[in-house]
Amino acid sequence: MSRFVSSAQLLALVVVLSSCTVEPYCLVCPDVDGGEPVDGGTDAGSDARVTPRDASADVIVVPDGGCLEFELCNERDDDCDELVDEGIDTQSNPDHCGGCDMPCPVYPHAFAVCEAGECSIGACDVGYLDLDPAQPGCEYFCIPRVTDGTDEICDFEDDDCDGRVDEDIDFDNDPENCGHDAETGLGRCGNFCRSPRAAGSCTAGACMLGACEPGYYDIDSSATNGCEYQCTPATPPVEICNLVDDDCDGVVDDGEPGAGVECGSDLGACGAVDGVTICRAGEIVCMGEPAPTAETCNTVDDDCDGNVDEHNPQGGRVCGMSTGACEVGYQQCVSGALVCMGQVEPTTESCNNLDDDCDGRVDEMNPEGGAACGPTTGACEAGVVTCTRGALVCTGGVGPSPELCNNADDDCDGTVDDGDPQGGQLCGSDVGRCAPGVQHCRSGALVCEGAITSTAETCDGVDQDCDSNVDEGNPGGGATCGETAGACEAGTMQCRGGTLTCEGALGPTVERCNGINDDCDAMTDEGFSLMTDINNCGMCNRVCSFPNAIPRCTAGSCAIATCRPGFVDLDPAQPGCEYACSYAGNEACNGRDDDCDGRTDEGLTPPSAFCNPNGVCNGTAATCGGTRGWECVYPATYQQTEQRCDSLDNDCDGSIDEAFPLVGDQCSNGSGTCRRVGTYVCASSGTAVQCNAAAAGTPGDEACNGADDDCDGEVDETGVNDPGTPWRDAIDASAIPTVTYTSGGRTIRVMRYEASRPDATTTSAGSLSTLACSAPNVRPWTSVTWQEAEAACCALNASGTCTSATSGWHLCGAEDWETACEGPTGSCDWSYAATCSASQPVACNGMEYDSDSSLAGDQDALATTGSPTFSSCYTDWAAAGRVYDMSGNVREWTSTSAGTSGGVPLYQVRGGSYQSIEEGRTCDFDFTVAQRTFRAPTTGFRCCMY
Secondary structure, rough: OOEEEEEEHHHHHHOEEOOOOOOOOOOOOOOOOOOOOOOOOEEEEEEHHOOHHHHHHHEEEOOOOOOOOOOOOOOOOEEEEOOOHHHHHHHOOOHHHHOOOOOOOOOEEEEEEEEEOOEEEEEEOEEHHHHHHOOOOOOEEEOOOOOOOOOOOOOOOOOOOOOOOOOOOOOOOOOOOOEEEEOOOEEEOOOOOOOOOEEEEEEEEEEEEEEEOOEOOOOOOOOOOOOOOOOOOOOOOOOOOOOOOOOOOOOOOOOOOOOOOEEEOOOOOHOOOOOOOOEOOOOOEEHHHHHHHOOOOOOOOOOOOOOOOOOOOOOOOOEEOOOOEOOOOOEEEEOOHHHHHHHHOOOOOOOOOOOOOOOOOOOOOOOOOEEEEEEOOOOOOOOOEEEOOOEEEOOOOOOOOOOOOOOOOOOOOOOOOOOOOOOOOEEEEOOOOOEEEEEEOOOOEEEEEOOOOOOOOOOOOOOOOOOOOOOOOOOOOOOOEEEOOOEEEEEEEEEEEEEEEEOEEEOOOOOOOOOOOOOOOOOOOOOOOOOOOOOOOOOOOOOOOOEEEEEEOOOOEEOOOOOOOOOOOOEEEEEOOOOOOOOOOOOOOOOOOOOOOOOOOOOOOOOOOOOOHHHHHHHOOOOOOHHHOOEEEOOOOOOOOOOOOOOOOOOOOOOOOOOOOOOEEEEEEHHHHHHHEEEEOOOOOOOOOOOOOOHHHHHHOOOOOOOOOOOOOOOOOOOOOOOOOOOOOEEEEHHHEEEEEEEEOEEEEOOOOEEOOOOOOOOOOOOOOOOEEEEOOOOOOOOOOOOHHHHHHHOOOOOOOOOOOOOOEEOOOOHHHHHHHHHHOOHHHHHHHHOOOOOOOOOOOOOOOOOOOOOOOOOOOOOOOOHHHHHOOOOOOOOHEEEEEOOOOOOEEEEEEEEEOOOOEEEEEEEEOOOOOOHHHOOOOOOOOOOOOOOOOEEEOOOEEE
């Protein structure tokens, strides 16, 4: 009769893997025929049904009468050396402690050890600790989350498994976990001390405002808005007068920096009184000092530039007169007084047909006349020198006349009756010329001398023809005579008294200004200057006269020579100087017409850098405010102190909307996937800010995906779903794709897909390790230790931990895993969709599948969960669904213990990986075990809910 020896008795058969594939092999396989297996007692579970490929892996077959190579503790001579149970350790073997088949008792949640033949607790079961020596076994269930023995993770859990919760968290001073709950006394994990733009600070369990971020300051001492004041301090941070908060205390130019210093100029009128500096609108201004004024002609430096009466102040105006020979000049400032320079002044009137004394009259009062003139010899009498038409003329005397035979000196040449006056006439007869002689003047009387015969009548007072008629027939007469120029008219020569006399003619008269040549001298109105005479300007009797002006006549046209003081001629359409104005020099900004051009404050160049160049003030040029002087008229958006939120620098201090420090900061509506992000912007009212983020989205079912799907501020939270919401508000069993089956009276849910991280994608395994998810076509969670895998499964429970060893989410037990793989009939060797007991090497992702045929050789690589590439790699549970990738892709941790190695617990790993051959990927292949700290890229896990 054959004997079976359980492989559990053979510690040498424990295989500890490090990402290596262990294929089934026969440790001791004697060639026996007809050997009949018997029950070995310790491994008669699923392995009792071992096919030939796995028979030698679990059972040693010994034929009747055969010998083993070593002794067993069974009161038999197994190695046929005539010694029974020799070499058996009954001092330290817990199965034979103190003697064969004397196993140590089962301690609750603990592994027994044998020391000196006595049983005691050696190690606790996974997740259990012996904290209370008074209680048997390992009474305290806890899975450590840390390895350094500290509980520095604030999670309301005993992370270091010392029986205390969060004991290493300083709830009095930790700004991320500040304070204690008033009701429970527990520390407030996750109570972050945060204030806008400030570090959190926790003092005595209360949140306080910590250090401000660079560039921000707490001005209002309110923790609610944190460090609300944005400011860049000056270097050094000392306040100066510049409309900037240099010391960042919330006040611009506080303390009036730069004020109180004596100031002002020592020059001219400005040096009379010292001023004192003050800070106004960001500039140091000197107050109290006499301000410079416009320079006037007074020997004083009125404008305080170091020069006295420069640029001829108040000068340049017309002075003097332009009447007659006078000409105007221009005022010049000389030694503090205005002096008329360059004018031609009146002189004594002289006889020159000019108005020398500029009184509007020419040669009045007979200038240079009055002296006696003319001859006084003979019949002549002296006259008087008279100024006539610009020339001295002798008038009023008796001048020379033709000499008569009268014994007088009629021509006043000193000789009496010289030239035989009136002589030469016929004489001797009353009739004609027929007297025998001619009259001669002798001693003042006519004497007839000689005879004269009859001749043709001539006009000589003689009857030349001796017909008793003297000068009859108008001898020698009849011709036109006299002047015909000007006003003169011709007459006819008539013989009268022996003399031809011009009768009927109009002769010359004294020239008058009347447009007529009165003196018939070929000149009209000579002596009258129609081009310059203001009384006869351009024509006779045209008198030049203008209101408020001194006239002149130029080129025969009346014009204004100059305006009378205090008047200016602006409008040519109006007579005279109609504009009352006193010339003060170049135009200045003072509300006066300084240059008397009819305009006030025109043509001025605004001073540069006069107005604030910042914000809405930018571009504002100084404007003349009349009597107010230069001023800055800022736009309607200007404010003395920033009060509006409108994206403008209203107070022109270089900062925009500084009264609303939240502007531009990020804001949001809602949380999680409903969160819509925007920024704080100015509200339409201009008096507040508002968040421009869109309205929060609609919550959805919370899913295992690393996101806050139901928008409640929690990510992937587990618990009981609230039926009062239309969405799933917690991850429960319905959120994890599973296949449900019943085994041994228990209902088990197994994940359809290999476990993945919440944020896993098709190309990335993700980084979140909060809990395990089950999702198709994502990278599975690999390189995970047994402890990490179990914790990820336990995190799916409502409490977030495994509070019961027999219910809730855990790693799948090896037998439960195998059952899920073998399908509802329990007959599948592989997790194949069809013919699951027939070899199909590339149906699942194993070593036989070449992941990249473009490269030489066989390439093996990890695939996504439930990959379409391996569309037949699943166990079909009919209506319950499909379980994928249980025969390849990654090995999967189970919760089933496989003893210890080097004092470290071992656990079964099932399913094979992409580096395993098909024979190592069967549903019942159980050779692979690993230490709980083992991790490899070929090893993952899946969870089961019990």
